[in-house]
Amino acid sequence: MVLVAGCGGQSQTEEGTTYLQAEHQRTEIEDDINALQGGRGGIVWQVLFIDENNDRALVIAQDCVALMPYHDRTYSESITWEKCTVRNWLNEEFFSSLRNEIQARVIEVKNVNADNFSHGTPGGNLTLDRVYLLSIAEVEYLFTGALNTEEPGRISSFEGVDVSWWLRSPGNATDRAARVTLKGAVNGSGELVNSNDCGVRPVLWISL
Numbered sequence: 001m002v003l004v005a006g007c008g009g010q011s012q013t014e015e016g017t018t019y020l021q022a023e024h025q026r027t028e029i030e031d032d033i034n035a036l037q038g039g040r041g042g043i044v045w046q047v048l049f050i051d052e053n054n055d056r057a058l059v060i061a062q063d064c065v066a067l068m069p070y071h072d073r074t075y076s077e078s079i080t081w082e083k084c085t086v087r088n089w090l091n092e093e094f095f096s097s098l099r100n101e102i103q104a105r106v107i108e109v110k111n112v113n114a115d116n117f118s119h120g121t122p123g124g125n126l127t128l129d130r131v132y133l134l135s136i137a138e139v140e141y142l143f144t145g146a147l148n149t150e151e152p153g154r155i156s157s158f159e160g161v162d163v164s165w166w167l168r169s170p171g172n173a174t175d176r177a178a179r180v181t182l183k184g185a186v187n188g189s190g191e192l193v194n195s196n197d198c199g200v201r202p203v204l205w206i207s208l
Helices: 019-037 085-097 136-142
Strands: 045-051 056-061 109-111 127-129 156-158 161-163 165-170 176-180 186-192 203-207
Touching: 019 045, 019 056, 085 127, 136 165, 136 186, 165 186
Parallel strands: none
Antiparallel strands: 045 056, 056 203, 109 127, 156 161, 165 176, 176 186
16 A cells, blocks of 8 residues: 655655656656546646555645635534535535546545544544534644644645635534644644634545
8 A cells, every 4th residue: 555645745655666656656647637527717626645455545725715604503412413504515415526537536434523632522423424624633644744744745735825624523611623834833722613714625535
């Protein structure tokens, strides 16, 4: 199995696969998926890692595709990833907006939604997702840098402006969700779920 961390600039290789071979493979997959999307005029996908054993790759949108609440309600309320409105939007409206060629290659996966690692806020039930957001633990594994440090490889933007982006993990209370700040640090305490100034970076598994 080859793991290639695409956003943090760091690559991990196993079973004798060289760095250059892994980078070439990552670039080929990115070019392929972005060509299916219709070129570089729309969403640009980046490979987070490659699972050769299962012929699949995990990709993330380079830029945020929208600014929206984690849970679209007038008042912030207790919520988990399973029931939040951004999950419904990603798996329905956003998924439907993808080209048919990409939809056909998306793999539905079972996600474990862990409790907040510092505050113990419940993460909720397992979910089946075609499209989702990264968790705190996944960001820690897939990107370089300590969670609480400002890491350029984790910075994302919306319409050319750097913005914070949502994670699916809960924050320090049930009405807050974790996020990555506009300077690339992970804020595990989170933001109120009805905040509308955080971006959405879709993540999905695609078959190779």
